[in-house]
Amino acid sequence: MKIAICDYKEPLNRDLNIEKNIFKKFLGEDTEISLYVHEGNEQAFKEAIADVDGILTSYLEFPKEIIQSNPHLKGISIEATGYNFVDADAAQAQNTAVTVIGEYCTQEVADHSMALMLAVARKLKHYDREIEYKHVYDYNSTSGMIRLEGSTFGILGLGKIGKAVARRAQGFGMHVIAYSPTCKPEVAQALGVKLVSKEELFETSDVISVHMRLTDKNVNMLNREAFAMMKKKPIIVNVSRGAMIDEDALLEALDHGQIFGAGLDVLVEETNENTKKSPLVGREDVILTPHMAFYSDFSLYECQRIAAENLCYVLLGQQDKVFKMVNDVDVRQFAK
Numbered sequence: 001m002k003i004a005i006c007d008y009k010e011p012l013n014r015d016l017n018i019e020k021n022i023f024k025k026f027l028g029e030d031t032e033i034s035l036y037v038h039e040g041n042e043q044a045f046k047e048a049i050a051d052v053d054g055i056l057t058s059y060l061e062f063p064k065e066i067i068q069s070n071p072h073l074k075g076i077s078i079e080a081t082g083y084n085f086v087d088a089d090a091a092q093a094q095n096t097a098v099t100v101i102g103e104y105c106t107q108e109v110a111d112h113s114m115a116l117m118l119a120v121a122r123k124l125k126h127y128d129r130e131i132e133y134k135h136v137y138d139y140n141s142t143s144g145m146i147r148l149e150g151s152t153f154g155i156l157g158l159g160k161i162g163k164a165v166a167r168r169a170q171g172f173g174m175h176v177i178a179y180s181p182t183c184k185p186e187v188a189q190a191l192g193v194k195l196v197s198k199e200e201l202f203e204t205s206d207v208i209s210v211h212m213r214l215t216d217k218n219v220n221m222l223n224r225e226a227f228a229m230m231k232k233k234p235i236i237v238n239v240s241r242g243a244m245i246d247e248d249a250l251l252e253a254l255d256h257g258q259i260f261g262a263g264l265d266v267l268v269e270e271t272n273e274n275t276k277k278s279p280l281v282g283r284e285d286v287i288l289t290p291h292m293a294f295y296s297d298f299s300l301y302e303c304q305r306i307a308a309e310n311l312c313y314v315l316l317g318q319q320d321k322v323f324k325m326v327n328d329v330d331v332r333q334f335a336k
């Protein structure tokens with residue numbers, strides 16, 4: 001059995017022995033495990049996965065041509081809940097299973113969403129800079145903060161994380177509304193959340209927090225038209241995917257006072273180089289974190305464990321044990 005762990009350099013900065021030990025335990029000590037660090041060379045990428053049975057990745061793109069370069073590939077396991085960067089249909093066409101982690105970090109992401117909201121709402125970046133760099137100890141050095149209790153918290157996407165965020169926002173005494181096309185009204189009602197159109201959410205929210213899975217239909221959901229609807233100049237929080245927000249439109253909205261500020265754990269381009277050139281970096285009204293809302297020691301271990309076990313179950317043909325598959329491949333055919 002051959003497995004390739006493939007990714008960019010940054011996501012591979014973790015203890016890979018967790019995954020390797022799981023592969024050896026489930027698949028046997030003779031399992032061949034290779035490591036491929038992608039630096040942009042597509043041919044090298046194809047060669048690295050040419051004869052492997054399974055692939056483990058976190059954020060590396062797997063378009064159709066890469067997947068088809070290994071027609072015998074049995075499975076791609078993603079160490080994340082999202083899979084927009086993998087062509088699951090192309091994988092389906094050649095009988096390659098694509099798996100993700102159904103849930104491992106709901107509480108961490110919900111906590112981080114509230115932390116970003118609070119940091120922006122309380123202008124912590126401004127005050128920290130004033131004290132740290134200017135040695136100015138003056139609460140009156142800024143203004144414009146609102147009281148959160150009694151304000152409206154709008155959630156885009158009332159899934160597991162959206163629900164956890166809703167409960168936290170309610171704990172702050174906030175009125176919670178949501179736009180979530182797949183959420184049943186009775187589920188929202190039981191949670192004390194009012195389902196509304198996205199237009200109403202944009203118009204009436206003091207905080208807008210993004211928790212939708214990225215699809216072709218909601219790329220740039222927060223665009224110029226959306227920001228123009230935001231009458232209450234809300235705080236924007238995004239812990240979903242960077243492509244949910246048109247970053248040029250976000251910058252314009254910040255500069256024109258259409259929104260109060262933004263707390264972003266995700267960007268369209270998530271690289272070290274982008275931190276040197278992105279106009280979102282260095283602003284007092286923007287808090288940035290490096291796609292780490294999921295992180296705690298516990299959640300990171302669970303992320304690695306579940307993804308590694310997912311791939312093992314695929315390769316062993318144990319269909320009923322796969323945590324979550326996003327295409328429809330009968331992996332029982334892979335059983336020895």
